[in-house]
Amino acid sequence: MLSLKKYFTEGLIQFTILLSLIGVRVDVDTYLNSQLPPLREIILGQSSAYTQTQFHNLRNTLDGYGIHPKSVDLDYYFTARRLLNQVRALDRFQVPTTEVNAWLVHRDPEGSVSSAQPSPAITLENSSGLQDGTNPDNGVRESGPEQGFGEELEDLGAVAPPGNGDLTKEDIDLIDILWRQDIDLGAGREIFDYSHRQKESEVDKERSDGREPGDSWRSGGNETLDRNLLVDGETGESFPAQVPGVVDQTALSLEECLRLLEATFPFGENSEFPAADASHLNEAVPTESESSVIQSGLLSPLLTETESPFDLEQQWQDLMSIMEMQAMEVNNTTAEILYNGTNGDLLTANYSLAPNTPINQNVSLHQASLGSCTQDLSSLFSSEIESPSVASSSALLQLAPDNSTGLNTTFGSTNLSGIFFPPQLNSTVNETTGPELPDPLGGLLDEAMLDEISLMDLAIEEGFNPVQASQLEEEFDSDSGLSLDSSHSPVSFSSSEASSSSSSSSSSSSSFSEEGAVGYSSDSENVDFEETEGAVGYQPEYSKFCRMSYQDPSELRYLPYLEHVGHNHTYNMAPESKEKQSDFLDKQMSRDEHRARAMKIPFTNDKIINLPVEEFNELLSKYQLSEAQLSLIRDIRRRGKNKMAAQNCRKRKLDTILNLERDVGDLQRDKSKLLREKVEFLKSIRQMKQKVQNLYQEVFGRLRDENGQPYSPNQYSLQYASDGSVILIPRALADQQARRKERKQKDRRK
DNA sequence: CGTCGGTGTCATGTC
DNA sequence: CGGACATGACACCGA
Numbered sequence: 001m002l003s004l005k006k007y008f009t010e011g012l013i014q015f016t017i018l019l020s021l022i023g024v025r026v027d028v029d030t031y032l033n034s035q036l037p038p039l040r041e042i043i044l045g046q047s048s049a050y051t052q053t054q055f056h057n058l059r060n061t062l063d064g065y066g067i068h069p070k071s072v073d074l075d076y077y078f079t080a081r082r083l084l085n086q087v088r089a090l091d092r093f094q095v096p097t098t099e100v101n102a103w104l105v106h107r108d109p110e111g112s113v114s115s116a117q118p119s120p121a122i123t124l125e126n127s128s129g130l131q132d133g134t135n136p137d138n139g140v141r142e143s144g145p146e147q148g149f150g151e152e153l154e155d156l157g158a159v160a161p162p163g164n165g166d167l168t169k170e171d172i173d174l175i176d177i178l179w180r181q182d183i184d185l186g187a188g189r190e191i192f193d194y195s196h197r198q199k200e201s202e203v204d205k206e207r208s209d210g211r212e213p214g215d216s217w218r219s220g221g222n223e224t225l226d227r228n229l230l231v232d233g234e235t236g237e238s239f240p241a242q243v244p245g246v247v248d249q250t251a252l253s254l255e256e257c258l259r260l261l262e263a264t265f266p267f268g269e270n271s272e273f274p275a276a277d278a279s280h281l282n283e284a285v286p287t288e289s290e291s292s293v294i295q296s297g298l299l300s301p302l303l304t305e306t307e308s309p310f311d312l313e314q315q316w317q318d319l320m321s322i323m324e325m326q327a328m329e330v331n332n333t334t335a336e337i338l339y340n341g342t343n344g345d346l347l348t349a350n351y352s353l354a355p356n357t358p359i360n361q362n363v364s365l366h367q368a369s370l371g372s373c374t375q376d377l378s379s380l381f382s383s384e385i386e387s388p389s390v391a392s393s394s395a396l397l398q399l400a401p402d403n404s405t406g407l408n409t410t411f412g413s414t415n416l417s418g419i420f421f422p423p424q425l426n427s428t429v430n431e432t433t434g435p436e437l438p439d440p441l442g443g444l445l446d447e448a449m450l451d452e453i454s455l456m457d458l459a460i461e462e463g464f465n466p467v468q469a470s471q472l473e474e475e476f477d478s479d480s481g482l483s484l485d486s487s488h489s490p491v492s493f494s495s496s497e498a499s500s501s502s503s504s505s506s507s508s509s510s511s512f513s514e515e516g517a518v519g520y521s522s523d524s525e526n527v528d529f530e531e532t533e534g535a536v537g538y539q540p541e542y543s544k545f546c547r548m549s550y551q552d553p554s555e556l557r558y559l560p561y562l563e564h565v566g567h568n569h570t571y572n573m574a575p576e577s578k579e580k581q582s583d584f585l586d587k588q589m590s591r592d593e594h595r596a597r598a599m600k601i602p603f604t605n606d607k608i609i610n611l612p613v614e615e616f617n618e619l620l621s622k623y624q625l626s627e628a629q630l631s632l633i634r635d636i637r638r639r640g641k642n643k644m645a646a647q648n649c650r651k652r653k654l655d656t657i658l659n660l661e662r663d664v665g666d667l668q669r670d671k672s673k674l675l676r677e678k679v680e681f682l683k684s685i686r687q688m689k690q691k692v693q694n695l696y697q698e699v700f701g702r703l704r705d706e707n708g709q710p711y712s713p714n715q716y717s718l719q720y721a722s723d724g725s726v727i728l729i730p731r732a733l734a735d736q737q738a739r740r741k742e743r744k745q746k747d748r749r750k
Numbered sequence: 751c752g753t754c755g756g757t758g759t760c761a762t763g764t765c
Numbered sequence: 766c767g768g769a770c771a772t773g774a775c776a777c778c779g780a
Contacts, residue, residue, distance in 0.1 A: 590758085613768065643758060645770055650756090652771090 609640030
């Protein structure tokens with residue numbers, strides 16, 4: 001008995017603790033208010049995030065286009081339009097940065113040891129990690145940035161490579177969901193298969209050795225770039241020095257390339273092209289007049305004047321958002337095609353670059369060129385470049401810094417390169433040039449986000465089945481939330497209690513006539529059946545009534561009348577049956593009733609218990625009662641009231657348990673819904689990252705240096721700044737900045 | 751005979 | 766401070 005009751009009590013406590021825990025971790029109200037509305041908007045709104053974007057086909061198109069980058073008969077105009085449309089399509093994803101950030105968290109600290117960059121930039125290495133968890137170079141899965149998001153997603157519980165660790169049923173379920181989504185996206189389940197990815201990497205490696213046509217963009221000759229870096233004596237920042245005189249050689253074609261970039265990432269309405277003039281850059285950096293970063297605001301002639309102007313800042317932020325999502329990329333198919341298996345050796349061979357070949361710091365976008373654009377397109381755009389105002393929709397690309405950006409500003413920009421290059425490439429960079437890519441997620445690591453993610457993890461770990469979630473979602477399509485049913489809420493208790501108190505306070509004006517029905521034998525403990533019939537007759541009925549109606553004790557006021565009705569229906573019974581009946585009724589009597597009858601209490605226990613204090617005292621004063629009788633009456637009253645209180649207490653307890661059960665159900669439903677939303681977001685983020693990645697690769701692949709050679713993604717990367725400009729800088733420099741930025745961020749946190 | 755749920759009762763605390 | 770009430774603990778009872 002004792003253990004049972006303890007069990008009950010402890011169970012209730014555990015129940016409460018469980019709820020409180022859930023309530024703390026699933027602050028549904030907060031979550032829904034602060035996070036979900038925009039998220040839901042993405043899901044339910046007109047966002048294209050959940051439209052099945054055929055970016056695999058898109059990728060094929062891009063690849064096909066990239067096969068012959070130097071072919072002059074390619075339709076650059078339509079290419080630009082296509083890129084522009086893609087970018088705009090990205091914009092239609094409408095995923096605010098902050099919301100995306102919520103999913104871009106929980107980066108493995110080890111993965112950012114060497115490349116932690118607080119900026120939103122996200123390296124492709126991270127993004128590709130999930131797809132390709134193996135490093136083809138050594139076959140060892142490094143803990144570096146290469147696997148960044150693979151682990152992230154694993155942490156999220158969204159994707160767990162089957163080859164890694166134990167998979168719970170929930171993990172498998174979730175993988176199934178993601179797999180189905182990837183099938184929608186054209187990806188096979190092998191993507192989630194660790195071993196298969198390994199094989200795939202090997203195949204890709206072989207393919208890379210044979211140099212696919214798609215690699216032609218980076219099949220340039222020797223790079224004659226120097227790596228002279230100027231160091232800001234004040235800040236210690238390093239930046240590439242620009243050697244005067246080598247600027248404008250191929251500036252035109254490079255500008256075109258940047259215009260392509262601009263067309264790809266339209267973030268400015270300013271169609272001017274000051275960057276065409278090399279001195280402009282120098283002017284932008286008065287103190288570093290001789291050293292200039294390759295810088296260029298990328299502006300789309302397609303967007304100038306005739307097209308709607310863009311809020312530069314807003315556009316850039318949108319782009320940044322997309323960039324951030326890039327790091328979440330799971331399907332890095334394009335990256336694999338272009339880079340996968342391309343280890344450092346291959347890259348070095350392609351570029352005929354010794355690992356330590358100095359890079360000309362003069363490399364700038366002005367010196368770069370779109371190899372395929374150099375002839376036709378340069379002439380096509382030349383006039384426009386000279387006079388930006390002429391820019392029209394007929395112009396394909398225009399490259400120009402939209403404003404004068406100082407070096408500091410420029411170098412405060414965010415490294416784009418890391419976003420777009422796969423782990424293989426990154427490892428190559430590490431081998432050949434040393435610098436490590438920054439951790440683009442460093443700045444995104446917010447504890448609140450971590451909490452959310454951990455919540456998701458918890459949801460998964462707790463055995464949630466996403467499939468069931470979907471079913472639940474459909475079943476409970478209505479808005480979820482912790483809406484407590486007021487009818488079951490503790491408030492109802494107060495109403496019950498209020499009625500109870502009102503009942504007890506409702507004075508009974510009944511006369512004491514019923515006392516006459518109670519005739520006690522004067523001297524015997526034995527019950528005189530004849531005499532007790534009247535007094536006892538109602539008792540079982542009352543007892544039953546009281547038991548069943550304690551929820552509404554107000555009805556108890558009618559009990560005195562029941563006394564009149566209930567007693568002595570045995571007059572026509574045979575004495576024997578009468579005796580049996582009396583015996584039965586006697587058994588139905590409570591102990592207190594027996595005691596009261598024994599003590600010849602002249603009124604009913606009901607009166608004793610339910611009369612208000614004043615009337616009760618008045619009643620007592622009307623009789624000459626012995627001390628024993630008074631004591632018994634007070635005990636009867638106390639026990640009677642306590643009995644009702646106990647009944648109410650138990651009912652409350654029961655209702656509380658029921659409410660808790662329902663709340664748990666509500667929370668589980670909410671949890672299911674949130675988890676389902678999470679899966680949806682992962683899916684859309686993958687799509688967006690794929691798109692951005694494709695765009696970056698296409699743009700970068702078209703850049704040419706003064707020799708008409710493509711830039712090595714191993715050596716250079718595109719970086720974007722908050723002012724909307726996009727610059728091509730050596731990776732080493734980008735990494736340096738990233739580390740510096742990370743340090744600053746850390747200091748700020750302290 | 752033990753278990754379990756329901757109930758009554760007591761002690762205690764709170765309002 | 767006394768009364769009403771709430772509640773944990775325990776005992777009793779019947780299924």
